[in-house]
Amino acid sequence: MVRLTINGATRDVDVDPETPLLWVLREQLGMTGTKYGCGVALCGACTVHVDGVATRSCVLPVSALTPEQAIVTIEGLSPDGSHPVQQAWLELDVPQCGYCQPGMIMAAAGLLAGNPNPTDDDISAEITNICRCGTYNRVRAAIKLAAADSDATQNG
Amino acid sequence: MTRVQLSRRHFVASSAAALGGFSLGFHVPFHAKAAADAAPAGIPEINAWVVIHPDETVVVRVARSEMGQGTLTGLAQLVAEELECDWGNVTTEYPTPGQNIARDRVWGSFSTGGSRGIRDSHDYVRRGGAVAREMLIAAAAAEWGVPAAECQVDKGVISHPGSGRTTTYGKVAQAATTMSPPAEVQLKDPKDWKIAGQPLPRLDTRDKLTGKQVYGADLVMPSMVNAAIKACPYFGGRIASFDAQAVTGMPGVQRVIQVDDTAVAVVAATWWQARTALDALPITWDEGPNRDVSSASIQVMLEEGLDAPDAFIGTEAGDARAALAGATRTVSAVYAFPYQNHATMEPMNATAVWTPERCEVWVPTQNGESSLAVAAEAAELPVGQCEVHKIHLGGGFGRRGNFQDYVRQVVRIARELPGTPVKLLWTREEDMLHGAYHPTTRCKLTASLGPDGQVDALHMRISGQSILASVRPEGMVGGKDPVVFQGLTADNPEGSFGYTVPNLLIDHAMRNPPVPPGFWRGVNLNQNAIYVECFIDELAHAAGIEPLAFRRRLMANHPRHLAVLEAAANGIGWSEPPPAGRHRGLAQIMGFGSYVAAAAEVSVTGGQLRIHRIVAATDPGHVVNPAQVERQVEGSFVYGLSAALFGECTVSGGRMEQENFDSYQVMLMDSMPAVETIIMPSGGFWGGVGEPTIAVAAPAVLNAIFAATGKRIRTLPLKNHDLA
CATH class of the missing domain: 3.30.365.10 (Aldehyde oxidase/xanthine dehydrogenase, molybdopterin binding domain)
Structure with missing residues (x-):
């Protein structure tokens, strides 16, 4: 039995502790918003937050996690899609097929949490998720929009 | 020469017989009988393209597959333009390939490739919208006892200026299902478009921001089992041997199944268990005739x-x-x-349930009719006893059109487990080694x-x-x-x-x-x-x-x-x-x-x-x-x-x-x-x-x-x- 804290709830999961977090989320917990893309931490489709840090869950065995660590998935980023990153994504109609987008959004939210006003170079360096449909320019624009909206909220 | 080609040839043969070939031209039966005979009872289907519910929801049926290119939104815009409905009430749904065959291929081609979604179907989907509009107006006119020509429509609200009466599409939709479709409709000049031609947001964005959008890889069914597969990576090669005993005791493992003469699958309670066992499975390949090809x-x-x-x-x-x-x-x-390689972000996958009488497949596909033909062949059942349910694609780019190798595989696995839903998901490695x-x-x-x-x-x-x-x-x-x-x-x-x-x-x-x-x-x-x-x-x-x-x-x-x-x-x-x-x-x-x-x-x-x-x-x-x-x-x-x-x-x-x-x-x-x-x-x-x-x-x-x-x-x- 492995104890995890996911989206604020304590979850006890009966699973081989070497199972990657991605598959515990998808198969034991039925949270399929986090995607399998490559299985080797290259594409970023499996990105979640662990203690606020964007983390690729496909190579992270749950044995490496403690019950105290806060895991946040796309399902828990906001209760209703109202996170500034999700709002910016909606405003700019970013997704195409959408398969990589939960990972993109989690990576972007992670970036903004640590760097509220990222430069273009920051975005290029930090957002290394793969999108084959080619949404990169809109992802970049949406990150900047989310940063600007967050600024406005804080200032106003 | 290769597994892909073999199944393709079979597909061509079976699809030509079962589906009447893939001629581009086809008859769109808008006449009332075709709709009334085939539409399920109780659904306010005006015609094959348009369903309008009493709450004014307009469901536009889209035959082409959405894989990120925005075709759901674009085709719905064309239908809605001629329908003269309120765009804010529009949603979309896929008809199934089985329904298409049962209804004389009323939706035309399901093939989604060659940038053809709009350019090959703009005419008949617009006609579908225009015919539905005329039937809705006719229903209101009949209720009011006035000539239909005296009625107007704007955003789903029908009015008769002479009497001042108004009604809505939702209110007359049920009556409209019994109206005779007009023999001819005049399509709008694109310069008069109000919905089409506009930079409207996509209809399918919101669920992609919260993880709610279900892709084929995400599908879950009661009592479903999961399969991981390895096919011979050598072009033209096959399986020489594998040692199922080596993995049968591993956690969750239920079956080790050979698929045709080229692949072997492990079926387990979870996919991670299946994949873990597959990685441990000793397999020897017969490299075949092409080992010197480089x-x-x-x-x-x-x-x-x-x-x-x-x-x-x-x-x-x-x-x-x-x-x-x-x-x-x-x-x-x-x-x-x-x-x-296409390298779609979502690796190839499909889910199937097989019984001796019926086979159903759920699959992200660029051509539901190809999927159906391949499923029927693999199931060894008549096409009429099979059905394909299309699921949103995590990328297509051509890989999920002509090639339905994963559909064949999942059906062959499901045949070994009658009545049990089986989800097959390829690893990225399998996807890279078995491209088209x-x-x-x-x-x-x-x-x-x-x-x-x-x-x-x-x-x-x-x-x-x-x-x-x-x-x-x-x-x-x-x-x-x-x-x-x-x-x-x-x-x-x-x-x-x-x-x-x-x-x-x-x-x-x-x-x-x-x-x-x-x-x-x-x-x-x-x-x-x-x-x-x-x-x-x-x-x-x-x-x-x-x-x-x-x-x-x-x-x-x-x-x-x-x-x-x-x-x-x-x-x-x-x-x-x-x-x-x-x-x-x-x-x-x-x-x-x-x-x-x-x-x-x-x-x-x-x-x-x-x-x-x-x-x-x-x-x-x-x-x-x-x-x-x-x-x-x-x-x-x-x-x-x-x-x-x-x-x-x-x-x-x-x-x-x-x-x-x-x-x-x-x-x-x-x-x-x-x-x-x-x-x-x-x-x-x-x-x-x-x-x-x-x-x-x-x-x-x-x-x-x-x-x-x-x-x-x-x-x-x-x-x-x-x-x-």
Whole structure:
């Protein structure tokens, strides 16, 4: 039995502790918003937050996690899609097929949490998720929009 | 020769019998009887395309598959435009392939590829909307006892100005289902469009932001089991043996199942357990007849074709061979384009339930009818006892159209577990090793240059792989694969050559290595545009004429090609020098019914390429959603530039070497240029937008690299070249 804290709830999961977090989320917990893309931490489709840090869950065995660590998935980023990153994504109609987008959004939210006003170079360096449909320019624009909206909220 | 080809041939045979072939023309039965006979009772279906509920929800049925290209939204806009409903009430749903057959193929083709979604179905989906509108108005008029011609409709509200009465689509929808459809409807002139032609947001965005969107890989069913699979990675090889006993005791493992003579699957409670056991499963492969095939041997095979006497002629004018033989000055170059993998973000997958009486499949597919035909064949059941449920695709790009190998596999596995739902998900490695690869070709171009820089003769010899010969042999014409000549044929509305050369010969020496080829977003337009547009740039340089002016001289008879080229050039500021350290390149082509051009601006510093911006111009005739066209142009550049910069599948020992994104690199955010999209619909025709612009990104960049470095890159990808 492995104890995890996911989206604020304590979850006890009966699973081989070497199972990657991605598959515990998808198969034991039925949270399929986090995607399998490559299985080797290259594409970023499996990105979640662990203690606020964007983390690729496909190579992270749950044995490496403690019950105290806060895991946040796309399902828990906001209760209703109202996170500034999700709002910016909606405003700019970013997704195409959408398969990589939960990972993109989690990576972007992670970036903004640590760097509220990222430069273009920051975005290029930090957002290394793969999108084959080619949404990169809109992802970049949406990150900047989310940063600007967050600024406005804080200032106003 | 290969597993893919075998199942494809079976599919063609069974689909032709079961589905009446895939003729493009078909009858759309709008008459009331067809609708009334077939529509399930209680659903307020006005006709096959339109269902309107009492709460005013308008459900538009869309036969084509949504894989990111925005076709759900675009096709719904066309229906809604003629329907005159309130766009805010519109949702969409997929009819199933089984329903399509049961209803005399009322929805036409389900095939989603070749940038055909809108350009092939705009007419009949608009008619579907217009017929439904007339039936709804007729229902209101009948209720009021007034002539339908005296009624008006705006945003789903029907009114009769003479009496002041109003009602809504939702209120009359049930009555409208019994109205006779009009014999004829007049479609709107696109200049009068209010919903179509607008840059509306996509209808399917919201669930993609919260993780709620369900893809095939996400499907969960009660009592479902999971399968992971390994097929023989050697092209033409098969299983020699495997030791199921070695993994039968592993956690969750239920079955080890051989699939045909080429693959073995492990079925377990969870996919992670299945995959873990599969990795531990000892398998010995029979490498088959192609173990000596390599990228080097394929190169030799294709190089032989560059000068071989046997070739199929695609385009011919005058006598290019004679003109070149007598020319005082010729320029010649050889180009090459490697194998590419589609690498959709969602690996191949499908879910099936099989019983001796029925087989159902849930699958992300670009062609539900292909999936159905393959499922029926694998299930060994009549098509009428099978059904396919389409699920949103995590990318398609051509991989999920003709090739339904994963459907065959999951049904064969499900046959071993009657009544139990089985989800098959490929690993990324399986996906990379079992592609339907963008074919490899090489091209030798030779042209004569006159004293004033005029091009009197051009011979373009393509040597390499035919897709149709392997995938759709019934599409061959006298042994020739016409698709090889995409963008290179004279006066072809699908893709015409944009230059006038008095002595022109474009021919193809077919050389088919034993690697399964497939339709890959942009198909043969990709490399054809590189070959032509980079060579034209070489000729301009050899003639000492600036590349845009050089092209203009050859394009007087091709005003639409020239118009997009001029627009892209103007957009990047071609007539003014670029900023210090930056260099520019141009390219144009026509394909998938649209005219496209690009102008790229790059810098090369210390051997490091940076693509700063690309201006793209597109003339697709009519534009249904300019915002989605912009996204397709940007996205196509990512796909095309990924191939140009990094993409390469190499063959060694009869199999592909690349197994994941470490060795098959794709473009990331850091190399993405700014893209400015110019949409310039000239009307009068309907072109596609999902693919054509792919083709101009790479040659525009390669020409800009030449301007920056003086280096001609003729063999892709760029990662193999030193630009310093």
